[in-house]
Amino acid sequence: MRFKDVFSIIGPAMIGPSSSHTAGAARLGRIARQLLAEPPVRADITFYGSFADTYRGHGTDLAVVGGLLGYDTDDDRITDAFAHAKDEGLEIAIGRGSMAAIHPNTVTIRLSGTGGTMEMTGCSIGGGNVAVAAVNGFSVSFSGVSPTLVIQHTDRPGTIAAIATALEHGGINIATMTVDRKGRNGEAMSVLETDQPAGEDVLARLREWPAVLDIRIVYLAGETPKEGRA
Template sequence: MRFKDVFSIIGPAMIGPSSSHTAGAIRLGRVARCLFGSRPEHADITFYGSFADTYQGHGTDLAIVGGLLDYDTDDPRIPTSLDGAEEEGMDVTFRTSRTPAPHPNTARMNLKGGGRELTVTGASIGGGNIEISSINSFDVKFTGMYPTLVLSHEDRPGMIADITAILRIWNMNIGYMDLDRKSRNGEAMTVIEVDSPISGKLAEQIRSIGGMQEVGVVDLREGES
C-alpha cells in the first residue's frame, strides 16, 4: 500500500484494540450500509482468515455490526452494538469460513430487508483502511476513502459515455474507475471514485440514464447513509 498520510500508519481515532480488526471492520460495515441504503433487517456475516480466528476477541463482530448501524470508528456505542442491533430490529448471524480469501482480514456481508438483498465482500488492509472486492458477484475494487458511485446497469454501447457526460456537467473529476460485467451485452457494474461530494440530484440524474438499474453512493466522510 502506498503511503498516503500518517493515519495510514497509526490508524484512525477509534474504539477497540486493533485498527485492522475494529476500525477497518466498522468501515466495511458502513460501506455495506451505504450501498444498501438503510439499516438492513437481517445481516449474515461471514469471517475469513484472521477475522475468523479472532473476531470475538478483537471485537470485529461488534465493529462490523456498528458499521451496519452507521457508527463511526470512535463511536462509544460500538461495544454495545449487538444490543443496538437488537433494539433497532436488525437480526445478525455470524459465520466463519476456511475458504481461502484474497486477504486474511476478509468479511462477506449478506444484507436483506424490504424485499432487497445485497452481498458485499471486503477486507481490512491495515491502519483502518479497507478494500471492497465484490458486490453481488461483480468483481470490484474501491477503498471508501473518496466519494464513490456504484452503478448497476445494462452493458450497452454508450453507457459509460452517458455517465461521464453527466459527471462533466456537474464538474466532477474522476479519480478512479472500474468496470465488471457478467456477459457481453448483459449486466454490468461500474465503480467511480470522484473528488467531490455526490449530491442527491446528481445521483438522480444518473439514475435516469436508460439501462441504469441501481445507483449506490458511498461517502464515509459524510457520516450519513
C-alpha cells in the first residue's frame, strides 16, 4: 500500500498504544456499526493472527467495542468501552480464530440489531488505516475513508449501469468499484467509493431500480452518516 502522507504512517490522534491495534480496530468497529445501520444489541467479535495474540494487552478489544458504540479513535470513552457497552445494552462475546492467508491484524464482527444482522471481516493495515475484505459473505474492498455505498442487489442485466447512471445524474464521481455475486442470477453486492457523498436524490433513484435490495452508507471522515437503512 502507498501511504499518501506522514499521518498515514504514524496514525491519527488516538487512545491506546498502537495505530494498528487500537486506532485501526476502532475504525473497523465504526464501519461495522455503519453497515448494520443501527445501534447493535449483540456483537460477536473474532480476532485472528496478531490481533488474537495481543488484543488484551493492546486494548484492541476496547477499541473495537468503542467503534461499535460510534466512538472515534481519540475518544476518551474507549478506555471504558465495555462499561459503556453494558450501559447501552450491547452484549459482547469475544473469541479467537484461525484463517489461512490473512493479514495478521484481522477481525470478524457479527452484529445483531433490532432490525437485522450483519457480518464483516476487516484488517488493520497500518497507521490506523483499514481494509474491509468481506461483508455478509461477499468479497469486497474498501477503507471507509471515502464516502462508500454498499449496495446489495440481485444479479440482473443492467443493474451496474443503473447504479452508475444514478450517480452520474447526481454529479457523483466513482473512485473505485468492486462487485461480487453468489451465483448467476443470484444475490450480488456492489461497493462504490465515491468522491462526494450521495444525496437523497441519488439514493431515491437507486432504490427505484427493482434489483436493488438494500443500501448502506459508510464514511469515517467528516460527519458520521445518519443511522438507518438508506
